[in-house]
Amino acid sequence: MDKKILTEIHQKIKEYQTIIITPHARPDGDCVGTAFGLRDILKTTYPDKAVYAVGEETAYVKFLGDMDQIEDDVFKEALVIAVDTGNEERIADQRFNTGDFLIKIDHHINVSPYGDIEYVDTSRPAAALIILDLFFLFEDEYKMTIDGAKALFTGTLTDTGRFKYPGVDGDTFRHIARLYDMGLNPQEIYRELDTKSEALVRFKGYVLLNYQKTPNGVAYVKITEELITTYNVSIEDASSMVNELSVFEDCPIWVLLAEYEEKIVRARIRSKGPAINEIANQFDGGGHALASGSNLGTWERAEALLEVLDERAKRYKETGE
Ligand SMILES: [Mn+2]
Incomplete structure (x- = not known):
């Protein structure tokens, strides 16, 4: 975890009135969970800011909520945060470049750098866990509702194959343990993920x-x-x-x-x-x-x-x- 860059990101978040979060195209559970988790944290902590998550939706994690629809000009003065996306071509909302400042938060190998600030931590098995790194680093300031906890839990579950894949470590469980402490109902999420047509x-x-x-x-x-x-x-x-x-x-x-x-x-x-x-x-x-x-x-x-x-x-x- 790089506290210096996370602190820079935190500063930028505080600076901007409008914040737009975008995951990758053809979304999976992690990128949607990460985007919705971060949106929940920023909306809950800063009720006066305009915070949006934009991109495609996927039936698989529809239970986490809806993407926002926004006009082009909302981007003009905005801080844009691309999450879980290795390269610019794959960013779900291609208007990302029309924002005022761009941050990349990702856990894929950084073969295609982009953004004014980049935070890439390949040691995290889910991008959702990077949002929890940020959240717990500034936990005196940040707030999150149970919906944010659900989204970040779901992102972690889906990208780690339910804690099975390499990269899962003590930090993973320490973060998730704290979501349980917040009152997360994991059974509800397992039920959603296990339901198949x-x-x-x-x-x-x-x-x-x-x-x-x-x-x-x-x-x-x-x-x-x-x-x-x-x-x-x-x-x-x-x-x-x-x-x-x-x-x-x-x-x-x-x-x-x-x-x-x-x-x-x-x-x-x-x-x-x-x-x-x-x-x-x-x-x-x-x-x-x-x-x-x-x-x-x-x-x-x-x-x-x-x-x-x-x-x-x-x-x-x-x-x-
Ligand atoms: Mn991911």
Whole structure:
């Protein structure tokens, strides 16, 4: 935790009357939870300030609340805070550059720096935990309602696979413990996250029956637009099935390949051993050592990715690295 930069961020927050928070495009639980958690803290602490969260919504964490709709000119005098977003292209509200001052708060490897202040802490397994670093550092000043606690808890849960992934440490639990002390009802959130549509359950069945494996241990599944239509699921929900392929002893790497809008193929790449983020970078993506994504474009490029990942799995099996 870098107290100096967090203090600078706190100063900027105090300075501005209008604050706009924006997560990344194709949102997940962490970026939405982080944006709503920070919005709750700033609104509760500074009732006189205008604080907004702007970006896309996702059904998965709809129970956390709604995004704000704002006009272009609101940005003019605003402090803009982009959360959980590694590069500018991925920021959900592309008006971010029309603000007065830009802050990046993120936990992905900082391959594409941006912003007037950058706070990147890759040791935090969820961006939501960085907001809690800020909150507890200035806890004499900041206030939060139970809705903010819910949002930050949800962000942490979803990005850590419910405290399972690497990066979870004592700080994670110390932060979460304090949310419990505030009266957080975790069962309510687990219930929300565990509720799935029948369509999605059937789609999960498809994934489990139709995955494939490369010779050296990359489990993968291909999801086309037709399939999404047939099963009547959203592309985000479909992509969330990636970790169904995490269970094979002989597959240290697993991948979900899916066609997004205009049939653009993207990959979600996961690992339980070999670092895969550099390979993700080679294929126009990035992320964490054990969880990354790539923008492939075509199915031909998806095949090329699978070949490189298969080599990676082979090397891992031979050398243990
Ligand atoms: Mn995140």
